[in-house]
Amino acid sequence: xxxxxxxxxxxxxxxxxxxxxxxxxxxxxxxxxxxxxxxxxxxxxxxxxxxxxxxxxxxxxxxxxxxxxxxxxxxxxxxxxxxxxxxxxxxxxxxxxxxxxxxxxxxxxxxxxxxxxxxxxxxxxxxxxxxxxxxxxxxxxxxxxxxxxxxxxxxxxxxxxxxxxxxxxxxxxxxxxxxxxxxxxxxxxxxxxxxxxxxxxxxxxxxxxxxxxxxxxxxxxxxxxxxxxxxxxxxxxxxxxxxxxxxxxxxxxxxxxxxxxxxxxxxxxxxxxxxxxxxxxxxxxxxxxxxxxxxxxxxxxxxxxxxxxxxxxxxxxxxxxxxxxxxxxxxxxxxxxxxxxxxxxxxxxxxxxxxxxxxxxxxxxxxxxxxxxxxxxxxxxxxxxxxxxxxxxxxxxxxxxxxxxxxxxxxxxxxxxxxxxxxxxxxxxxxxxxxxxxxxxxxxxxxxxxxxxxxxxxxxxxxxxxxxxxxxxxxxxxxxxxxxxxxxxxxxxxxxxxxxxxxxxxxxxxxxxxxxxxxxxxxxxxxxxxxxxxxxxxxxxxxxxxxxxxxxxxxxxxxxxxxxxxxxxxxxxxxxxxxxxxxxxxxxxxxxxxxxxxxxxxxxxxxxxxxxxxxxxxxxxxxxxxxxxxxxxxxxxxxxxxxxxxxxxxxxxxxxxxxxxxxxxxxxxxxxxxxxxxxxxxxxxxxxxxxxxxxxxxxxxxxxxxxxxxxxxxxxxxxxxxxxxxxxxxxxxxxxxxxxxxxxxxxxxxxxxxxxxxxxxxxxxxxxxxxxxxxxxxxxxxxxxxxxxxxxxxxxxxxxxxxxx
Amino acid sequence: xxxxxxxxxxxxxxxxxxxxxxxxxxxxxxxxxxxxxxxxxxxxxxxxxxxxxxxxxxxxxxxxxxxxxxxxxxxxxxxxxxxxxxxxxxxxxxxxxxxxxxxxxxxxxxxxxxxxxxxxxxxxxxxxxxxxxxxxxxxxxxxxxxxxxxxxxxxxxxxxxxxx
Numbered sequence: 001x002x003x004x005x006x007x008x009x010x011x012x013x014x015x016x017x018x019x020x021x022x023x024x025x026x027x028x029x030x031x032x033x034x035x036x037x038x039x040x041x042x043x044x045x046x047x048x049x050x051x052x053x054x055x056x057x058x059x060x061x062x063x064x065x066x067x068x069x070x071x072x073x074x075x076x077x078x079x080x081x082x083x084x085x086x087x088x089x090x091x092x093x094x095x096x097x098x099x100x101x102x103x104x105x106x107x108x109x110x111x112x113x114x115x116x117x118x119x120x121x122x123x124x125x126x127x128x129x130x131x132x133x134x135x136x137x138x139x140x141x142x143x144x145x146x147x148x149x150x151x152x153x154x155x156x157x158x159x160x161x162x163x164x165x166x167x168x169x170x171x172x173x174x175x176x177x178x179x180x181x182x183x184x185x186x187x188x189x190x191x192x193x194x195x196x197x198x199x200x201x202x203x204x205x206x207x208x209x210x211x212x213x214x215x216x217x218x219x220x221x222x223x224x225x226x227x228x229x230x231x232x233x234x235x236x237x238x239x240x241x242x243x244x245x246x247x248x249x250x251x252x253x254x255x256x257x258x259x260x261x262x263x264x265x266x267x268x269x270x271x272x273x274x275x276x277x278x279x280x281x282x283x284x285x286x287x288x289x290x291x292x293x294x295x296x297x298x299x300x301x302x303x304x305x306x307x308x309x310x311x312x313x314x315x316x317x318x319x320x321x322x323x324x325x326x327x328x329x330x331x332x333x334x335x336x337x338x339x340x341x342x343x344x345x346x347x348x349x350x351x352x353x354x355x356x357x358x359x360x361x362x363x364x365x366x367x368x369x370x371x372x373x374x375x376x377x378x379x380x381x382x383x384x385x386x387x388x389x390x391x392x393x394x395x396x397x398x399x400x401x402x403x404x405x406x407x408x409x410x411x412x413x414x415x416x417x418x419x420x421x422x423x424x425x426x427x428x429x430x431x432x433x434x435x436x437x438x439x440x441x442x443x444x445x446x447x448x449x450x451x452x453x454x455x456x457x458x459x460x461x462x463x464x465x466x467x468x469x470x471x472x473x474x475x476x477x478x479x480x481x482x483x484x485x486x487x488x489x490x491x492x493x494x495x496x497x498x499x500x501x502x503x504x505x506x507x508x509x510x511x512x513x514x515x516x517x518x519x520x521x522x523x524x525x526x527x528x529x530x531x532x533x534x535x536x537x538x539x540x541x542x543x544x545x546x547x548x549x550x551x552x553x554x555x556x557x558x559x560x561x562x563x564x565x566x567x568x569x570x571x572x573x574x575x576x577x578x579x580x581x582x583x584x585x586x587x588x589x590x591x592x593x594x595x596x597x598x599x600x601x602x603x604x605x606x607x608x609x610x611x612x613x614x615x616x617x618x619x620x621x622x623x624x625x626x627x628x629x630x631x632x633x634x635x636x637x638x639x640x641x642x643x644x645x646x647x648x649x650x651x652x653x654x655x656x657x658x659x660x661x662x663x664x665x666x667x668x669x670x671x672x673x674x675x676x677x678x679x680x681x682x683x684x685x686x687x688x689x690x691x692x693x694x695x696x697x698x699x700x701x702x703x704x705x706x707x708x709x710x711x712x713x714x715x716x717x718x719x720x721x722x723x724x725x726x727x728x729x730x731x732x733x734x735x736x737x738x739x740x741x742x743x744x745x746x747x748x749x750x751x752x753x754x755x756x757x758x759x760x761x762x763x764x765x766x767x768x769x770x771x772x773x774x775x776x777x778x779x780x781x782x783x784x785x786x787x788x789x790x791x792x793x794x795x796x797x798x799x800x801x802x803x804x805x
Numbered sequence: 806x807x808x809x810x811x812x813x814x815x816x817x818x819x820x821x822x823x824x825x826x827x828x829x830x831x832x833x834x835x836x837x838x839x840x841x842x843x844x845x846x847x848x849x850x851x852x853x854x855x856x857x858x859x860x861x862x863x864x865x866x867x868x869x870x871x872x873x874x875x876x877x878x879x880x881x882x883x884x885x886x887x888x889x890x891x892x893x894x895x896x897x898x899x900x901x902x903x904x905x906x907x908x909x910x911x912x913x914x915x916x917x918x919x920x921x922x923x924x925x926x927x928x929x930x931x932x933x934x935x936x937x938x939x940x941x942x943x944x945x946x947x948x949x950x951x952x953x954x955x956x957x958x959x960x961x962x963x964x965x966x967x968x969x
Contacts, residue, residue, distance in 0.1 A: 023900055030908030031896035031915060033842020033882035040841040124827070213846045213854055213909045213943050264844065264909030265943045297847040525907030525944045693903045696946030724851035724941070731938040732947040 011606045016545060017538030018752065021689035024530045026523075035262040038217045039294050041232050046219065047076055049280050049293040050126035052116040052133045053303070054108035057144070057374040057717020058156070059137040061104045064116055069132040074125035076287060078133060079117040079279060081105040092248055092278055095271075095496055096348065097167025098177070098339035099159075100377060102275045107140070109156060109337030110376045111717050112302030117279040119291060142717040146311065146334040146371040149175040156337065156372045167339075168348040168370075177339050177370035182353040183430045188365035191326035195317030199405040203397045204786040205390045207309035207334065207375070207711045209301050210382040211727065212524070214264025216304050217294030218277050220284040228255050229284070233277060235260045235552075236270040237562025238522055240499055242554045244273050249281055260552035266524035267701070268380035269305045271342040271564050298722045305342075306375070306711050307382030309334040310352075310390045316398045322406050324417045326363040327356055327429075329394060333370045333379075341370075341379030342564070343386050344494040344501060350386030351485045353430035357395035358439050358483045358655060359417040364429035374717045383701050383762040385486040385565035392482040396767035397784065400479075400774060404783055410775075411452060414481050415443060425748075432485060434653045435747050435755075437681070442743050443481055446657035446679045449741060452477075455661060463779050472667050478660035478772025482764040486756045487570025487652040496561065502647040503572035504558035505579045507536060509640040511629040513622030514546035517579075520560010521572040522552040526694070526758055528568060531686045532576050535752060539580030540587070541607030541621040558643055566654070566756035569686070570747075575646035577751040582642035586628075590640075591619040593633050652747045652755035656680040658699075658764045662772035666803050669795030671707065671773070673736040678764070683746045683755035692740050695761045699738055702765025704730050706773075708790040728790070777801060811875050815840065816884030830866040830874060831855045834881065842882040842912040846941070853940030856913035857881050863920040863939070882912035885919055894964075895919055895957045904953035906944030914940050918954045926962060930955065 006014075016022040029035055054061075066078040081103040084090040091099045104115040116133050120126035143149040143156065155161060155174045164171055168178035192198055218233030229251050235241045238258040246253040263270065276293040283291040295304065315328040333349060335341060343350040349368035356364050381387065399417075403410040418439040419426050426434040455477050462475045491500030504520040517536055521528060529549040537544035551557055560572060584604065591609035592599040595617055602609040610618035619627070627633070628640035661675040678695050685691055708728035712720040721727045746753025766787075773789045774782060780801045785793065798804060808823040815838060822837050834840045834857070846854035848867050855867040858880040885893040892900065895915045905911040914937070921928065921936040928936060933954050934947070942950060 024903070026908065027900035027905060028892065030905055030911050031882075031892060031899050032886050033840075033912040035908045037841075037844065037909065039835075039845065042836075042839070123832070124825070211943065213852060213907070213941065214844065215846075262908065264846075265907040267943070294845075297849065297852075527906065689903050693906060693945060693949060696948045697906060697944045698946075700946035701943070723849050724847045725849065729852075729941050729943065731941060732934040732951065733938040735934075735947045737948050738946065 008606045015537040015541065015543050015607060017534050018684065018686050020534060020687065022530055022534060022544060022687055024527050026527060026529050037214055037262050037264050038219060038232055038234050041219045041261065043219065043221055043290040046290040046292055047119050047121060047283070047287060048123040048126045049276065049283055049291050050118050050123065050130050051114045051299065052118065052130050052135060053299070054104065054111060054113045054115050056108060056137050056139055057111045058109060058140040058142045060107050060140060061115065062136040062138050065134040068134065069118060069129040072125065072129050072132060074121040075118065075129045076121065077119040077283065078129065079103065079282065084282060087282065089248065089278055089282060092273065094338055094340040096339040096341040096343060097345065100338035100340055102278045110374055111719055112299065112376060114275040117283065119283045119287065142374045142715070143175070144373055144375060144713045144715060144717050146332050146373055149371050149373050156374065175372045177335055177372060178348050180349045180368045181366070183365040184363060185365045188326050188328050188363045191363045192315055192317045192328060195325055196320040197405055198315055198317045199398065199402040200315045201398065201401045201784045203312045203314055203394050203784065205308045205310045205312065205393050206787055207306050208382065208705050208709050209306055209711050209727065210267035210269035210380065211301065211729065212265030212267050212269050215295045215297060215300040216270055216274060216276065218280050219290055219292045220280040221290035222284040222288060224288045228257065229281065230257045230259065231281065232259045232261055234263050234270045236266045236522060236524065236564050238552050238554050239520060239559045240496060240561060241273065243499060244497065245281060258554045260522045263522065263524040266564065267383045268307060268342065268564055271380055272305055272340060272378065274304050297724060301711065301722050301727055302719045303376050304378065305380040306336065306378035307380050308390060312390065312394045314394060314398045316402050318402055318406065322408050322413050322416055324359055324361050327361050329355055329366045331368040333368055334373050334375065335370050335379055336373055336375035336377040338377040339370060340377035342381060344488055344496060346493055347386060350381065352387040352391050354388055354432060354483065354485045355391035355394050356428050356430055357392060358419060358481045360419045360423065361429055366430055375713060381565055383698055384759045385484060385488065388484055389763045389766060392763045393767050396480050396482065396771065400771055401783055404778060410479055411447060415440065418443065433650060434483065435650055435749055436745050437483065437653060437655055438743065438745050439481060439655060442655065442657045442679055442681055445741065445743065446659055446677060450659045450675065450677050472665060474664045474666060474776040476662040476664060476772035476776030478662065478768045478770065478775055480658045480764050480768040480771060482767070483653055483655045484760050484763050485651045485653055486566035486759065487648055488565050488567050489651050490649060491647045499561060500647065501561045502645050503560040503567065503575050504643065504645045505572060505575040506558045506643040507579045507583055507641060509583060509625045509628070511626050513542060513625040515542055516548045516550065517576065518550045518557040519572045519576065520558055521563040521568040524563060526563070526568065527690045531690060532573065534686055535573060535576045536580050539577055540584050558645070566759045569754050569756045570652045570750060571646060571648055573754055574648060574751050575644045578646055579642045579644035582644065583640055586636065586640060587621060587624045589636060590624045590627050590633060594619050594627055649749045652683065652750060654680065654682045654755040654757060654760050656760050656764045658768040660768040660772040662776065664773065664776045664794060666798040669791035671794065676736055677739045677741065678761060679741040679743065680757055680760050681743045681745050682757035682760065683744065683750065684753035685742065685744065686754060691757050694758045695740050696738055698759060698761025699765040700730055700735050702762045703735065703769055704728055706766045706769035706787055706789060708788045710788050809872060811871050813874065814878045816880055824871045826870065826872050828871050830869040830871045833871040834866060840881050840883055844909055844912060846909065851941065853917060854910050854913045856917045856940060858916055858920055863917045880916065882916050885915060894960050898953040898957040898960065902949045902953040902956060904945060904950040910940060910942045914942065914950060918957065921954070922958055922961060926958060928958060
């Protein structure tokens with residue numbers, strides 16, 4: 001078959017464009033161990049950096065004695081705050097408008113805080129030297145509870161003493177960071193006062209950690225001859241890192257090249273700027289040699305990028321027949337020793353104000369108070385878009401709590417309160433414009449798929465059997481309908497450190513009809529090299545297999561804000577489609593010239609422009625590409641390439657309906673997920689295989705978080721979950737199989753209608769698992785119990801309800 | 806620190822070098838031999854990203870001294886590619902069934918799966934899940950990894966049958 005005889009469908013299939021479950025191009029090297037991760041980088045003369053860290057959560061640093069360490073053969077330098085201070089680098093700005101110590105400046109505020117940075121010839125000598133640095137501490141009172149911190153006389157941040165104004169408005173107390181208010185307080189409180197029913201509950205979303213399998217690290221390499229600094233690292237936002245490094249180091253931005261090589265998972269952990277990066281850069285500038293720093297797992301869990309830790313006090317008002325009339329939420333947010341949350345500047349609590357969820361709630365009010373404690377800084381979006389997971393968990397718990405209060409079925413309560421399909425675009429009470437949705441269709445499909453009525457009948461029988469002493473196992477049915485807000489975001493309201501959150505794509509078509517595309521994003525496992533080529537294939541009619549995709553090198557890729565918050569497809573994916581359309585527009589003019597007709601007399605047909613009414617007269621994109629380089633076409637420049645910087649007009653709002661069926665043993669607290677059904681609507685689907693993979697992975701991370709994973713501290717501020725022995729990552733053994741499903745409601749404002757999917761399964765999964773636990777115990781009187789629902793805590797629920805006889 | 810002479814067979818090749826008694830096998834492989842397929846994920850034997858095959862057993866090389874395995878026959882993921890450079894069966898099936906995302910756990914995963922299929926050429930889903938429980942993946946949720954290993958078992962058995 002050739003171009004003339006193939007049907008348009010066959011030609012489209014050959015492109016492996018959008019909708020194709022194209023196999024991943026990345027996998028050929030990954031499966032052979034030929035990935036190139038940061039710790040694989042080896043440069044001539046490379047030194048190793050390692051940290052001396054604080055064993056105390058709150059202490060004065062009385063003295064640091066480097067002598068013994070410096071005397072060890074192979075040790076090149078030991079840096080302390082004193083050494084960085086003349087450069088102004090002993091502190092660094094955070095993404096949240098606060099500042100953070102790079103190395104302890106007089107005191108430490110959390111266990112694991114960086115105190116000194118050792119540079120040595122290899123990693124073993126560096127580790128030895130870390131042991132030889134003598135630090136004298138004077139312990140200070142430790143605050144690990146944010147509510148106590150707000151009452152305590154103990155001042156954590158002495159550097160801020162007397163500052164009553166923070167980056168986000170007034171500070172009410174020396175351990176207070178900000179208050180962020182959204183919605184209408186007075187009206188909401190009036191609605192609550194007059195409501196038929198008000199359900200009230202404290203919903204805690206515990207502190208956890210993204211824990212990608214690869215920890216954070218970098219290699220800084222200063223070339224003293226050229227004055228060029230190359231910084232390789234596990235960066236989810238390489239361009240932003242380049243700008244930040246330039247601003248804080250004083251090295252001109254054009255002299256900095258940031259390269260994110262292959263990244264072994266990110267999940268938000270690799271968004272922030274860490275002390276290790278700053279110290280490695282300084283060490284390389286000072287020594288003139290490349291310096292590698294890679295944190296170990298304990299350092300990763302203790303010091304970089306915690307997530308969540310939100311205490312969400314909620315009130316939800318409804319009529320007696322279940323129509324929700326108002327939602328009130330006050331959140332106490334534990335930010336640790338420094339406010340290093342990775343949120344758009346104007347959103348100190350991220351998109352927590354999506355907490356009205358999938359429901360048509362006419363009145364709402366949200367206030368968030370950020371608080372300093374003696375815990376690690378971070379506050380990253382762990383596989384979610386800036387606190388959406390907290391928001392979704394909050395509303396999906398509050399719905400369940402309201403259902404208990406109303407003695408209603410929680411599925412029905414959701415159904416009668418969903419935003420209706422004809423209400424989109426929908427203006428939420430807390431300020432968002434939801435782009436599109438059809439929640440009722442998704443919900444009905446999900447409930448039918450799991451035979452919801454049958455499950456409830458089975459559960460009723462189980463309860464009878466339990467009461468009759470025939471079984472010790474309960475059945476929980478966990479429901480969730482979540483709405484995400486992703487694709488940050490419109491430059492008018494979304495920036496990080498003043499950098500607008502647009503993204504970019506540059507496409508160059510080669511003379512022989514293949515292409516290279518470069519984006520401002522960076523894959524960490526999402527398969528961008530596969531899927532973005534599919535977008536281009538569909539838009540310009542060249543096979544995806546003939547399109548190379550590159551990301552992560554700031555010297556070659558156009559500026560972009562990186563990959564997190566499910567923003568790659570909504571923003572960079574849109575830029576990709578727009579750049580491709582620019583190419584197609586020029587290609588149309590070339591085709592018309594070659595076919596000797598007017599531009600308007602040709603039309604696009606899968607992989608070619610054909611003369612209208614004469615489809616046998618056409619020029620394929622491949623022919624057009626060659627012509628762009630070998631013909632002098634009047635009025636057109638040679639070449640065929642385009643770049644697009646895309647500023648999205650709105651966020652996108654993926655949604656989904658999840659059902660978890662869980663068996664729970666009341667005597668051991670053990671659980672088993674019997675069934676998990678995940679319906680996702682992410683708009684237009686680019687690669688169904690990859691979408692399904694994202695859902696499997698995201699739900700598994702949700703399983704971990706809901707059922708056991710936490711960063712826990714004792715009252716001394718010691719991290720109790722600092723290794724993978726204590727920090728729960730599910731294995732293949734306890735992870736269930738998932739059933740995936742979908743509906744398709746395209747985004748009306750996105751060029752290809754896509755919404756993003758990578759984080760939906762975590763956002764929806766956590767409440768689905770947690771609600772299953774709660775649902776199992778609901779008939780026995782449980783209203784609310786905090787995650788993570790490990791065996792011990794589940795046993796305690798049963799014990800507290802008097803179920804152990 | 807004084808160094809000792811180490812001799813190994815790695816992916817069919819004789820290699821030797823000098824290592825401190827405390828040098829971990831993972832560092833010797835990655836830094837001295839430049840075999841960077843095995844990765845370091847936890848340094849406590851939990852995650853399995855560093856899994857290699859030593860004398861017919863799956864071993865976590867992040868908690869093994871190279872001195873302990875002097876003289877051993879070691880296979881890493883690099884050694885599971887076909888002689889003509891094409892992907893081996895497990896590698897191909899991981900790709901076919903989308904059994905990897907970020908790729909960081911993949912070398913350890915495939916190396917462990919290779920040994921699992923030697924130990925049990927016809928594993929049930931449950932046996933695969935149990936046999937792979939020493940290798941953590943943060944991206945895939947394991948469902949497609951299980952599929953890939955199951956499909957590999959079928960293919961390898963069919964190849965064996967055809968050869969007999």
